[in-house]
Amino acid sequence: MARLLLALIFSLIAIGIVRAHRVPITILETAVAKGAVCLDGSPPAYAHSPGYGDGIDNWSVYIQGGAWCQNVDECLARTRTIYGSSTVTFKGFAGKKNFDGLYEDNSAVNPDFYNWNTVHIFYCDGSSFMSDVDKVDPAVNLTYRGARIYNAVMDELLRLGMGNAKNALLSGGSAGGLATILHCDKFKTLFADTTRVKCLSDSGFFIHGEHFVGADWRENIFSNVISTHGLTNLLPASCTSKVNPNLCLFPEYLVQDVKTPLFLIESSFDQYQIANHVFRDVTPRWHDCTSDLTLCNSNEITTMKDFRNTFLSTFTNTVADSSSRIGYFVHTCYIHGHIFDKAFSTCSASVGHNVLDNKSIAQAVGDWYFDRSEFEHMDIFNDLPRNCSFTDWPTLLEMCMAHEKS
Ligand SMILES: *[C@@H]1O[C@H](CO)[C@@H](O)[C@H](O)[C@H]1NC(C)=O
Numbered sequence: 001m002a003r004l005l006l007a008l009i010f011s012l013i014a015i016g017i018v019r020a021h022r023v024p025i026t027i028l029e030t031a032v033a034k035g036a037v038c039l040d041g042s043p044p045a046y047a048h049s050p051g052y053g054d055g056i057d058n059w060s061v062y063i064q065g066g067a068w069c070q071n072v073d074e075c076l077a078r079t080r081t082i083y084g085s086s087t088v089t090f091k092g093f094a095g096k097k098n099f100d101g102l103y104e105d106n107s108a109v110n111p112d113f114y115n116w117n118t119v120h121i122f123y124c125d126g127s128s129f130m131s132d133v134d135k136v137d138p139a140v141n142l143t144y145r146g147a148r149i150y151n152a153v154m155d156e157l158l159r160l161g162m163g164n165a166k167n168a169l170l171s172g173g174s175a176g177g178l179a180t181i182l183h184c185d186k187f188k189t190l191f192a193d194t195t196r197v198k199c200l201s202d203s204g205f206f207i208h209g210e211h212f213v214g215a216d217w218r219e220n221i222f223s224n225v226i227s228t229h230g231l232t233n234l235l236p237a238s239c240t241s242k243v244n245p246n247l248c249l250f251p252e253y254l255v256q257d258v259k260t261p262l263f264l265i266e267s268s269f270d271q272y273q274i275a276n277h278v279f280r281d282v283t284p285r286w287h288d289c290t291s292d293l294t295l296c297n298s299n300e301i302t303t304m305k306d307f308r309n310t311f312l313s314t315f316t317n318t319v320a321d322s323s324s325r326i327g328y329f330v331h332t333c334y335i336h337g338h339i340f341d342k343a344f345s346t347c348s349a350s351v352g353h354n355v356l357d358n359k360s361i362a363q364a365v366g367d368w369y370f371d372r373s374e375f376e377h378m379d380i381f382n383d384l385p386r387n388c389s390f391t392d393w394p395t396l397l398e399m400c401m402a403h404e405k406s
Protein backbone atom coordinates (compact mmCIF):
# COMPACT_ATOMS: atom_id res chain seq x y z
CA MET A 1 0.00 0.00 0.00
CA ALA A 2 2.73 2.43 1.03
CA ARG A 3 4.70 1.52 -2.07
CA LEU A 4 1.66 2.08 -4.20
CA LEU A 5 1.09 5.44 -2.61
CA LEU A 6 4.71 6.41 -3.11
CA ALA A 7 4.54 5.35 -6.73
CA LEU A 8 1.43 7.42 -7.16
CA ILE A 9 2.98 10.49 -5.57
CA PHE A 10 6.09 10.02 -7.67
CA SER A 11 3.96 9.80 -10.82
CA LEU A 12 2.11 12.96 -9.91
CA ILE A 13 5.40 14.77 -9.37
CA ALA A 14 6.66 13.45 -12.70
CA ILE A 15 3.53 14.77 -14.43
CA GLY A 16 3.93 18.03 -12.54
CA ILE A 17 7.46 18.45 -13.82
CA VAL A 18 6.82 17.65 -17.45
CA ARG A 19 3.63 19.71 -17.41
CA ALA A 20 5.19 22.60 -15.58
CA HIS A 21 5.22 25.14 -18.35
CA ARG A 22 2.74 27.58 -16.86
CA VAL A 23 2.31 30.94 -18.55
CA PRO A 24 0.78 34.06 -16.96
CA ILE A 25 -2.50 35.17 -18.49
CA THR A 26 -2.66 38.78 -19.70
CA ILE A 27 -5.96 40.65 -19.68
CA LEU A 28 -5.80 43.02 -22.65
CA GLU A 29 -7.40 46.12 -21.12
CA THR A 30 -6.39 48.35 -24.05
CA ALA A 31 -8.69 46.35 -26.32
CA VAL A 32 -11.78 47.73 -24.59
CA ALA A 33 -11.34 51.16 -26.23
CA LYS A 34 -11.46 49.39 -29.61
CA GLY A 35 -14.68 47.68 -28.61
CA ALA A 36 -12.88 44.36 -28.66
CA VAL A 37 -14.57 42.59 -25.77
CA CYS A 38 -15.91 39.18 -24.77
CA LEU A 39 -19.63 38.34 -24.82
CA ASP A 40 -19.99 39.76 -21.30
CA GLY A 41 -18.11 42.98 -22.12
CA SER A 42 -14.88 41.97 -20.35
CA PRO A 43 -11.53 42.53 -22.15
CA PRO A 44 -10.04 39.63 -24.13
CA ALA A 45 -7.22 37.52 -22.68
CA TYR A 46 -4.12 35.81 -23.98
CA ALA A 47 -0.98 34.18 -22.62
CA HIS A 48 2.46 34.75 -24.16
CA SER A 49 5.52 32.67 -23.44
CA PRO A 50 8.53 34.60 -24.82
CA GLY A 51 10.88 32.91 -27.28
CA TYR A 52 14.52 32.35 -26.45
CA GLY A 53 17.75 31.14 -28.04
CA ASP A 54 17.32 30.68 -31.77
CA GLY A 55 13.54 30.74 -31.33
CA ILE A 56 13.50 34.39 -30.33
CA ASP A 57 12.12 35.60 -33.68
CA ASN A 58 9.77 32.72 -34.28
CA TRP A 59 6.10 32.89 -33.31
CA SER A 60 3.49 30.20 -32.76
CA VAL A 61 -0.01 31.53 -32.07
CA TYR A 62 -2.78 29.20 -30.95
CA ILE A 63 -6.50 30.02 -31.09
CA GLN A 64 -8.49 28.23 -28.43
CA GLY A 65 -11.70 26.41 -29.36
CA GLY A 66 -14.91 25.61 -27.52
CA ALA A 67 -17.84 25.26 -29.96
CA TRP A 68 -20.17 28.22 -30.61
CA CYS A 69 -23.27 29.78 -29.12
CA GLN A 70 -26.25 29.44 -31.40
CA ASN A 71 -28.75 31.80 -29.79
CA VAL A 72 -29.03 34.53 -27.17
CA ASP A 73 -29.68 32.09 -24.33
CA GLU A 74 -26.62 30.03 -25.14
CA CYS A 75 -24.47 33.16 -25.48
CA LEU A 76 -25.79 34.45 -22.19
CA ALA A 77 -25.00 31.12 -20.53
CA ARG A 78 -21.45 31.37 -21.88
CA THR A 79 -20.85 34.66 -20.06
CA ARG A 80 -20.71 32.61 -16.86
CA THR A 81 -17.96 30.39 -18.33
CA ILE A 82 -14.42 30.77 -19.63
CA TYR A 83 -15.97 30.81 -23.12
CA GLY A 84 -17.68 34.15 -22.63
CA SER A 85 -15.78 36.09 -20.01
CA SER A 86 -12.10 36.74 -19.35
CA THR A 87 -12.97 37.38 -15.71
CA VAL A 88 -14.07 33.77 -15.40
CA THR A 89 -11.05 32.60 -17.42
CA PHE A 90 -8.56 34.38 -15.21
CA LYS A 91 -10.14 33.03 -12.04
CA GLY A 92 -10.65 29.56 -13.49
CA PHE A 93 -6.98 29.18 -14.40
CA ALA A 94 -5.71 31.03 -11.30
CA GLY A 95 -3.96 33.50 -13.63
CA LYS A 96 -1.84 30.93 -15.46
CA LYS A 97 -2.31 28.63 -18.43
CA ASN A 98 -0.52 25.30 -18.87
CA PHE A 99 1.21 25.10 -22.25
CA ASP A 100 1.31 21.53 -23.47
CA GLY A 101 1.99 19.61 -26.67
CA LEU A 102 3.28 21.73 -29.56
CA TYR A 103 3.36 24.75 -27.20
CA GLU A 104 5.43 23.27 -24.43
CA ASP A 105 8.96 24.53 -23.74
CA ASN A 106 10.26 20.98 -23.50
CA SER A 107 12.48 19.90 -26.37
CA ALA A 108 11.90 16.21 -25.60
CA VAL A 109 8.26 16.34 -26.63
CA ASN A 110 8.32 19.49 -28.76
CA PRO A 111 11.68 19.56 -30.54
CA ASP A 112 10.69 21.94 -33.35
CA PHE A 113 8.89 24.71 -31.50
CA TYR A 114 9.92 24.51 -27.83
CA ASN A 115 11.84 27.80 -27.75
CA TRP A 116 9.51 29.85 -29.93
CA ASN A 117 7.34 32.69 -28.75
CA THR A 118 4.11 30.86 -28.06
CA VAL A 119 0.76 32.52 -27.61
CA HIS A 120 -2.59 31.16 -26.47
CA ILE A 121 -5.59 33.30 -27.38
CA PHE A 122 -8.60 32.63 -25.18
CA TYR A 123 -11.94 32.16 -26.93
CA CYS A 124 -14.72 34.26 -25.40
CA ASP A 125 -16.91 35.37 -28.34
CA GLY A 126 -18.71 32.16 -29.37
CA SER A 127 -18.32 32.83 -33.12
CA SER A 128 -14.86 31.48 -34.00
CA PHE A 129 -13.54 35.08 -33.80
CA MET A 130 -15.80 36.30 -36.62
CA SER A 131 -18.46 38.57 -35.10
CA ASP A 132 -18.33 42.37 -35.29
CA VAL A 133 -21.65 43.83 -34.17
CA ASP A 134 -21.45 47.47 -33.16
CA LYS A 135 -24.56 47.54 -31.04
CA VAL A 136 -24.68 45.91 -27.61
CA ASP A 137 -27.87 43.86 -27.27
CA PRO A 138 -29.67 46.08 -24.69
CA ALA A 139 -32.04 43.37 -23.49
CA VAL A 140 -29.20 41.19 -22.23
CA ASN A 141 -25.99 43.27 -22.55
CA LEU A 142 -24.28 40.82 -24.88
CA THR A 143 -21.46 41.99 -27.18
CA TYR A 144 -20.63 40.13 -30.37
CA ARG A 145 -17.07 41.18 -31.23
CA GLY A 146 -14.91 38.13 -32.03
CA ALA A 147 -13.27 39.64 -35.12
CA ARG A 148 -12.30 42.72 -33.13
CA ILE A 149 -10.76 40.49 -30.46
CA TYR A 150 -8.69 38.74 -33.12
CA ASN A 151 -7.49 42.10 -34.47
CA ALA A 152 -6.78 43.60 -31.05
CA VAL A 153 -4.72 40.59 -29.96
CA MET A 154 -2.77 40.66 -33.24
CA ASP A 155 -2.04 44.39 -32.67
CA GLU A 156 -0.76 43.50 -29.23
CA LEU A 157 1.46 40.70 -30.57
CA LEU A 158 2.90 43.08 -33.17
CA ARG A 159 3.63 45.49 -30.32
CA LEU A 160 5.47 42.63 -28.58
CA GLY A 161 7.65 42.15 -31.68
CA MET A 162 5.82 39.56 -33.76
CA GLY A 163 6.21 41.74 -36.86
CA ASN A 164 9.92 40.83 -36.93
CA ALA A 165 9.20 37.13 -37.06
CA LYS A 166 11.32 34.94 -39.31
CA ASN A 167 8.87 32.10 -38.84
CA ALA A 168 5.20 32.26 -37.86
CA LEU A 169 2.53 29.64 -37.38
CA LEU A 170 -1.14 30.31 -36.72
CA SER A 171 -2.92 27.32 -35.26
CA GLY A 172 -6.09 26.48 -33.44
CA GLY A 173 -8.20 23.58 -32.24
CA SER A 174 -11.86 22.79 -32.89
CA ALA A 175 -13.79 26.09 -33.20
CA GLY A 176 -10.29 27.63 -33.05
CA GLY A 177 -9.24 25.32 -35.89
CA LEU A 178 -12.11 26.75 -37.89
CA ALA A 179 -11.03 30.28 -36.89
CA THR A 180 -7.54 29.39 -38.16
CA ILE A 181 -8.91 28.49 -41.60
CA LEU A 182 -10.98 31.70 -41.65
CA HIS A 183 -8.15 34.00 -40.53
CA CYS A 184 -5.16 32.30 -42.15
CA ASP A 185 -4.66 34.59 -45.17
CA LYS A 186 -5.26 37.67 -43.04
CA PHE A 187 -2.62 36.45 -40.58
CA LYS A 188 -0.12 36.20 -43.43
CA THR A 189 -0.53 39.90 -44.27
CA LEU A 190 0.96 40.83 -40.86
CA PHE A 191 4.41 39.74 -42.00
CA ALA A 192 7.10 40.58 -44.54
CA ASP A 193 7.14 38.49 -47.72
CA THR A 194 10.33 36.83 -46.52
CA THR A 195 8.70 35.45 -43.36
CA ARG A 196 7.69 31.81 -43.50
CA VAL A 197 4.00 31.91 -42.53
CA LYS A 198 1.83 28.80 -42.31
CA CYS A 199 -1.41 27.72 -40.67
CA LEU A 200 -2.34 24.58 -38.79
CA SER A 201 -5.96 23.64 -38.20
CA ASP A 202 -6.55 20.94 -35.60
CA SER A 203 -9.96 19.24 -35.66
CA GLY A 204 -11.52 22.25 -37.36
CA PHE A 205 -12.88 20.46 -40.43
CA PHE A 206 -16.56 20.30 -39.49
CA ILE A 207 -18.32 18.63 -42.38
CA HIS A 208 -21.59 19.60 -44.00
CA GLY A 209 -21.95 16.17 -45.63
CA GLU A 210 -25.14 17.06 -47.45
CA HIS A 211 -25.98 13.43 -48.29
CA PHE A 212 -25.23 12.04 -44.85
CA VAL A 213 -27.80 11.76 -42.05
CA GLY A 214 -28.05 14.96 -40.00
CA ALA A 215 -27.24 17.41 -42.82
CA ASP A 216 -30.21 19.61 -41.82
CA TRP A 217 -29.02 19.66 -38.25
CA ARG A 218 -25.48 20.58 -39.22
CA GLU A 219 -26.77 23.35 -41.51
CA ASN A 220 -28.90 24.56 -38.64
CA ILE A 221 -25.98 24.79 -36.22
CA PHE A 222 -23.98 27.06 -38.47
CA SER A 223 -26.87 29.11 -39.82
CA ASN A 224 -27.88 29.79 -36.20
CA VAL A 225 -24.34 30.90 -35.40
CA ILE A 226 -24.30 33.10 -38.50
CA SER A 227 -27.60 34.81 -37.67
CA THR A 228 -26.98 35.16 -33.91
CA HIS A 229 -23.58 36.76 -34.48
CA GLY A 230 -24.48 38.75 -37.60
CA LEU A 231 -21.83 37.05 -39.73
CA THR A 232 -23.46 37.01 -43.17
CA ASN A 233 -21.45 39.93 -44.55
CA LEU A 234 -18.25 38.99 -42.73
CA LEU A 235 -17.78 35.53 -44.21
CA PRO A 236 -15.28 35.08 -47.07
CA ALA A 237 -16.71 36.44 -50.35
CA SER A 238 -15.01 33.56 -52.18
CA CYS A 239 -17.56 31.34 -50.43
CA THR A 240 -20.65 33.54 -50.18
CA SER A 241 -20.43 34.28 -53.92
CA LYS A 242 -20.65 30.60 -54.85
CA VAL A 243 -22.91 28.93 -52.24
CA ASN A 244 -25.63 29.89 -49.77
CA PRO A 245 -23.85 32.13 -47.21
CA ASN A 246 -25.33 30.01 -44.42
CA LEU A 247 -22.97 27.23 -45.51
CA CYS A 248 -19.88 29.42 -45.30
CA LEU A 249 -18.62 28.19 -41.95
CA PHE A 250 -18.13 24.70 -43.37
CA PRO A 251 -14.45 24.26 -44.29
CA GLU A 252 -15.38 22.21 -47.37
CA TYR A 253 -16.47 25.54 -48.92
CA LEU A 254 -13.56 27.57 -47.51
CA VAL A 255 -10.33 25.58 -47.61
CA GLN A 256 -10.00 25.63 -51.43
CA ASP A 257 -9.52 29.39 -51.37
CA VAL A 258 -6.93 29.64 -48.61
CA LYS A 259 -3.70 30.75 -50.26
CA THR A 260 -1.32 30.43 -47.32
CA PRO A 261 0.12 26.94 -46.71
CA LEU A 262 -2.32 25.04 -44.52
CA PHE A 263 -2.04 21.77 -42.61
CA LEU A 264 -5.10 19.88 -41.38
CA ILE A 265 -5.05 17.36 -38.52
CA GLU A 266 -8.24 15.35 -38.34
CA SER A 267 -9.74 12.11 -37.21
CA SER A 268 -12.08 10.59 -39.77
CA PHE A 269 -13.94 9.44 -36.65
CA ASP A 270 -13.95 12.88 -35.06
CA GLN A 271 -15.36 12.36 -31.60
CA TYR A 272 -17.03 15.75 -31.29
CA GLN A 273 -18.72 15.67 -34.67
CA ILE A 274 -19.92 12.10 -34.25
CA ALA A 275 -21.30 12.83 -30.79
CA ASN A 276 -22.85 16.22 -31.57
CA HIS A 277 -23.31 16.82 -35.29
CA VAL A 278 -25.06 13.65 -36.46
CA PHE A 279 -28.29 13.62 -34.47
CA ARG A 280 -30.08 16.72 -33.27
CA ASP A 281 -31.93 14.74 -30.64
CA VAL A 282 -29.25 12.68 -29.00
CA THR A 283 -30.79 9.54 -27.49
CA PRO A 284 -29.37 8.08 -24.28
CA ARG A 285 -28.16 5.14 -26.40
CA TRP A 286 -26.20 7.36 -28.80
CA HIS A 287 -24.85 9.29 -25.87
CA ASP A 288 -23.66 6.09 -24.20
CA CYS A 289 -22.12 4.74 -27.40
CA THR A 290 -20.31 7.97 -28.24
CA SER A 291 -18.96 8.19 -24.68
CA ASP A 292 -17.83 4.57 -24.51
CA LEU A 293 -17.22 2.75 -27.78
CA THR A 294 -17.63 -0.68 -26.17
CA LEU A 295 -21.33 0.13 -25.69
CA CYS A 296 -22.06 0.75 -29.39
CA ASN A 297 -24.27 -1.71 -31.24
CA SER A 298 -23.77 -2.70 -34.86
CA ASN A 299 -26.18 -0.06 -36.21
CA GLU A 300 -24.31 2.63 -34.35
CA ILE A 301 -20.97 1.38 -35.63
CA THR A 302 -22.44 1.48 -39.13
CA THR A 303 -23.42 5.13 -38.60
CA MET A 304 -19.87 5.88 -37.50
CA LYS A 305 -18.45 4.12 -40.54
CA ASP A 306 -20.80 6.13 -42.76
CA PHE A 307 -19.61 9.29 -41.06
CA ARG A 308 -16.03 8.31 -41.85
CA ASN A 309 -16.80 7.59 -45.51
CA THR A 310 -18.53 10.95 -45.83
CA PHE A 311 -15.71 12.68 -44.01
CA LEU A 312 -13.04 11.13 -46.22
CA SER A 313 -14.80 11.85 -49.51
CA THR A 314 -15.55 15.44 -48.46
CA PHE A 315 -12.02 15.97 -47.27
CA THR A 316 -10.39 14.40 -50.31
CA ASN A 317 -12.49 16.44 -52.75
CA THR A 318 -11.78 19.66 -50.87
CA VAL A 319 -8.05 19.08 -50.79
CA ALA A 320 -8.01 18.12 -54.48
CA ASP A 321 -9.76 21.40 -55.37
CA SER A 322 -7.45 23.59 -53.34
CA SER A 323 -5.47 26.36 -54.94
CA SER A 324 -2.53 25.83 -52.59
CA ARG A 325 -1.04 22.57 -51.47
CA ILE A 326 -2.65 21.25 -48.28
CA GLY A 327 -0.73 19.07 -45.84
CA TYR A 328 -2.74 16.65 -43.73
CA PHE A 329 -2.69 13.92 -41.12
CA VAL A 330 -6.03 12.10 -41.06
CA HIS A 331 -6.18 9.16 -38.69
CA THR A 332 -8.81 6.88 -37.15
CA CYS A 333 -8.33 7.42 -33.41
CA TYR A 334 -11.64 8.41 -31.87
CA ILE A 335 -10.65 11.81 -30.50
CA HIS A 336 -11.06 15.54 -31.10
CA GLY A 337 -8.11 17.91 -30.64
CA HIS A 338 -4.45 16.92 -30.63
CA ILE A 339 -1.82 19.62 -30.65
CA PHE A 340 -2.41 21.16 -27.24
CA ASP A 341 -1.84 17.80 -25.57
CA LYS A 342 1.44 15.93 -25.81
CA ALA A 343 -0.45 12.68 -25.25
CA PHE A 344 -1.91 13.03 -28.73
CA SER A 345 0.63 15.21 -30.54
CA THR A 346 3.62 13.12 -29.58
CA CYS A 347 3.36 10.49 -26.89
CA SER A 348 0.60 8.23 -28.18
CA ALA A 349 2.85 7.58 -31.17
CA SER A 350 5.49 6.06 -28.92
CA VAL A 351 3.07 3.25 -28.08
CA GLY A 352 2.17 2.81 -31.73
CA HIS A 353 -1.11 4.74 -31.60
CA ASN A 354 -1.67 7.51 -34.04
CA VAL A 355 1.27 7.10 -36.34
CA LEU A 356 1.08 7.74 -40.07
CA ASP A 357 4.01 7.13 -42.37
CA ASN A 358 5.92 6.22 -39.20
CA LYS A 359 5.53 9.74 -37.83
CA SER A 360 3.76 11.28 -34.88
CA ILE A 361 1.63 14.36 -35.41
CA ALA A 362 4.42 16.52 -33.96
CA GLN A 363 6.95 15.06 -36.41
CA ALA A 364 4.58 15.41 -39.36
CA VAL A 365 3.85 19.06 -38.51
CA GLY A 366 7.54 19.86 -37.96
CA ASP A 367 8.58 18.28 -41.26
CA TRP A 368 5.85 20.09 -43.13
CA TYR A 369 6.42 23.44 -41.42
CA PHE A 370 10.18 23.48 -42.08
CA ASP A 371 9.82 22.10 -45.62
CA ARG A 372 11.81 19.00 -44.70
CA SER A 373 9.12 16.99 -46.47
CA GLU A 374 5.51 17.18 -47.55
CA PHE A 375 3.04 15.32 -45.40
CA GLU A 376 -0.20 14.12 -46.96
CA HIS A 377 -1.33 10.95 -45.26
CA MET A 378 -4.62 9.44 -44.22
CA ASP A 379 -5.38 6.12 -42.58
CA ILE A 380 -7.45 4.36 -45.21
CA PHE A 381 -7.03 0.90 -43.68
CA ASN A 382 -8.82 0.99 -40.34
CA ASP A 383 -12.54 1.30 -40.86
CA LEU A 384 -13.43 1.19 -37.17
CA PRO A 385 -12.99 3.98 -34.63
CA ARG A 386 -9.96 3.22 -32.48
CA ASN A 387 -9.74 4.08 -28.82
CA CYS A 388 -6.24 5.55 -28.64
CA SER A 389 -6.35 6.74 -25.07
CA PHE A 390 -3.96 5.23 -22.65
CA THR A 391 -5.02 4.35 -19.13
CA ASP A 392 -1.52 4.39 -17.68
CA TRP A 393 -0.65 8.00 -18.40
CA PRO A 394 2.47 8.24 -16.17
CA THR A 395 4.01 5.20 -17.85
CA LEU A 396 3.16 6.55 -21.26
CA LEU A 397 4.85 9.83 -20.39
CA GLU A 398 7.98 8.06 -19.22
CA MET A 399 8.10 6.00 -22.41
CA CYS A 400 7.47 9.08 -24.47
CA MET A 401 10.24 11.11 -22.88
CA ALA A 402 12.66 8.19 -23.18
CA HIS A 403 11.61 7.57 -26.78
CA GLU A 404 12.03 11.17 -27.78
CA LYS A 405 15.38 11.57 -26.07
CA SER A 406 16.90 8.42 -27.54
C1 LIG B 1 13.81 30.39 -35.92
O1 LIG B 1 13.93 31.01 -37.18
C2 LIG B 1 15.23 31.13 -37.66
C3 LIG B 1 15.17 31.90 -38.96
O2 LIG B 1 14.45 31.18 -39.94
C4 LIG B 1 15.84 29.77 -37.85
O3 LIG B 1 17.18 29.90 -38.28
C5 LIG B 1 15.79 29.02 -36.54
O4 LIG B 1 16.24 27.71 -36.72
C6 LIG B 1 14.40 29.00 -35.98
N1 LIG B 1 14.44 28.42 -34.66
C7 LIG B 1 13.77 27.34 -34.36
C8 LIG B 1 13.97 26.84 -32.98
O5 LIG B 1 13.02 26.78 -35.11
Ligand SMILES: *[C@@H]1O[C@H](CO)[C@@H](O)[C@H](O)[C@H]1NC(C)=O
Nearest residue numbers: 041136137138139140141142
Ligand atom coordinates in the same frame (compact mmCIF):
# COMPACT_ATOMS: atom_id res chain seq x y z
C1 LIG C 1 -26.72 46.46 -18.95
O1 LIG C 1 -25.62 47.22 -18.52
C2 LIG C 1 -25.97 48.49 -18.02
C3 LIG C 1 -24.70 49.27 -17.74
O2 LIG C 1 -23.77 48.48 -17.05
C4 LIG C 1 -26.86 48.32 -16.79
O3 LIG C 1 -27.24 49.58 -16.30
C5 LIG C 1 -28.10 47.52 -17.17
O4 LIG C 1 -28.86 47.25 -16.05
C6 LIG C 1 -27.70 46.20 -17.83
N1 LIG C 1 -28.87 45.53 -18.33
C7 LIG C 1 -29.11 44.24 -18.16
C8 LIG C 1 -30.35 43.69 -18.78
O5 LIG C 1 -28.34 43.51 -17.52
Ligand SMILES: *[C@@H]1O[C@H](CO)[C@@H](O)[C@H](O)[C@H]1NC(C)=O
Nearest residue numbers: 290291292293294387389391
Ligand atom coordinates in the same frame (compact mmCIF):
# COMPACT_ATOMS: atom_id res chain seq x y z
C1 LIG D 1 -11.07 4.31 -24.14
O1 LIG D 1 -10.44 3.42 -23.27
C2 LIG D 1 -10.28 3.93 -21.97
C3 LIG D 1 -9.47 2.93 -21.17
O2 LIG D 1 -9.98 1.65 -21.28
C4 LIG D 1 -11.64 4.18 -21.35
O3 LIG D 1 -11.50 4.72 -20.06
C5 LIG D 1 -12.38 5.18 -22.22
O4 LIG D 1 -13.69 5.37 -21.74
C6 LIG D 1 -12.45 4.66 -23.65
N1 LIG D 1 -13.05 5.71 -24.48
C7 LIG D 1 -14.10 5.49 -25.28
C8 LIG D 1 -14.62 6.67 -26.01
O5 LIG D 1 -14.61 4.42 -25.44
Ligand SMILES: *[C@@H]1O[C@H](CO)[C@@H](O)[C@H](O)[C@H]1NC(C)=O
Nearest residue numbers: 355357358359360363403406
Ligand atom coordinates in the same frame (compact mmCIF):
# COMPACT_ATOMS: atom_id res chain seq x y z
C1 LIG E 1 10.30 4.68 -37.86
O1 LIG E 1 10.91 5.79 -37.21
C2 LIG E 1 11.90 5.44 -36.26
C3 LIG E 1 12.41 6.72 -35.62
O2 LIG E 1 11.41 7.64 -35.42
C4 LIG E 1 13.03 4.68 -36.95
O3 LIG E 1 13.96 4.28 -35.97
C5 LIG E 1 12.47 3.46 -37.68
O4 LIG E 1 13.49 2.84 -38.42
C6 LIG E 1 11.35 3.87 -38.62
N1 LIG E 1 10.74 2.69 -39.21
C7 LIG E 1 10.47 2.58 -40.50
C8 LIG E 1 9.81 1.33 -40.93
O5 LIG E 1 10.74 3.47 -41.28
